[in-house]
Amino acid sequence: MEEFGIKTSIHFGKNALEYLKKLQGAGICIVTDPFMVESGLVENITRYLKAGSYTIFSNVVPDPPLELVIEGVKEVIKQKPDTLIALGGGSAIDEAKAIMHFSRQIGNLPDMEFIAVPTTSGTGSEVTSFAVITDRVKGIKYPLVDSSLLPDTAILDASLVKSVPKSVVADTGMDVLTHALEAYVSTKANAFTDALAEKAAVTVLRYLVRSYTNPEDARAREEMHNASCMAGLAFDKTSLGVNHAIAHNIGGKFKVPHGRTNAVLLPYVVEFNADMTEFNPREYTLAAEKYAAIAQLAGFGGGNVRAGVKNLIREIRKMQEQLKMPAGLKDCGVLPEEYQKQKDAVTQGALSDACIQTNPRKVSREDILEILKRAYQGMR
Known part of the structure; x- marks a missing residue:
């Protein structure tokens, strides 16, 4: 029950x-x-x-x-x-x-x-x-x-x-999207949290860039404010996933704003959780199917699950560019020597973070190091 x-x-x-x-x-x-x-x-x-x-x-x-x-x-x-x-x-x-x-x-x-x-x-x-x-x-x-x-x-x-700086609008808005997507694919997700997470994610995909571009756009501001709350209601019941598990530790070690960290990690986490291998091109995970559903609801789906997931990742990266956000942790000012010194501590901290327990795919130390490696360089 x-x-x-x-x-x-x-x-x-x-x-x-x-x-x-x-x-x-x-x-x-x-x-x-x-x-x-x-x-x-x-x-x-x-x-x-x-x-x-x-x-x-x-x-x-x-x-x-x-x-x-x-x-x-x-x-x-x-x-x-x-x-x-x-x-x-x-x-x-x-x-x-x-x-x-x-x-x-x-x-x-x-x-x-x-x-x-x-x-x-x-x-x-x-x-x-x-x-x-x-x-x-x-x-x-x-x-x-x-x-x-x-x-x-x-x-x-x-x-x-209304007067929030554009950089904060971008950081916090992408944080909402991360909350919504992680709640949606969480192992604790249910029909009620899915409804809230779906609405929140689609709202961000439709209104965040508008809110960022024009502070006078009252409709976009209100939609984003409500989306933030709906995503919160969803993840309060489902918890989050590896995106936040890593982000919590990056924030503590590298002093990068939380929402910005989540945005940098998000494309790589979506790709990891979807787990679409070339060896099983038609056997999709539940997470992949859900990501594709979000893309479909937002109007950029595709002919199949694979296309939907890839289009969602593409849209996230497109939004990052429109919001003038850094592509990777390196662009956030994290020095190479600092990254090398702290990556193992970040990885260990992420593995111990409670959020990782509800990630839809089991995560190993090697998985986190690979996500970090890609997120540091910011390969788009």
């Missing part, structure tokens, strides 16, 4: 932020990054709140480290707020999740409501039970996985992503 349920209440569309009006008078802590405060973007939240009812914890940085989580926990336990609001991209929401989780446990604050308001269209973190925290000393990213990390409420307002 299988089960599918959604804990998080999702508010989206025009005026979605008006949900915050119900918090009038409540003690509120907003977790965000310094840019949100300095740019005044945090006022998109505070204008709905009563003056004096909230405080702002803005000590959030990319790849949130353990020490800042501890600092945030101390602050929240001291304040004992009724509501914690995470405002920002994946790093802000991940840090807020960890702060919320440990504050509820250590500070005995079980009734604290947790609201996530994403300002990028990429991680889907507003509806997932995952968070990633960094140990700077060891250079390792630790994925936290617990149902208690799920926000109670997510608010999707596409106006908050």
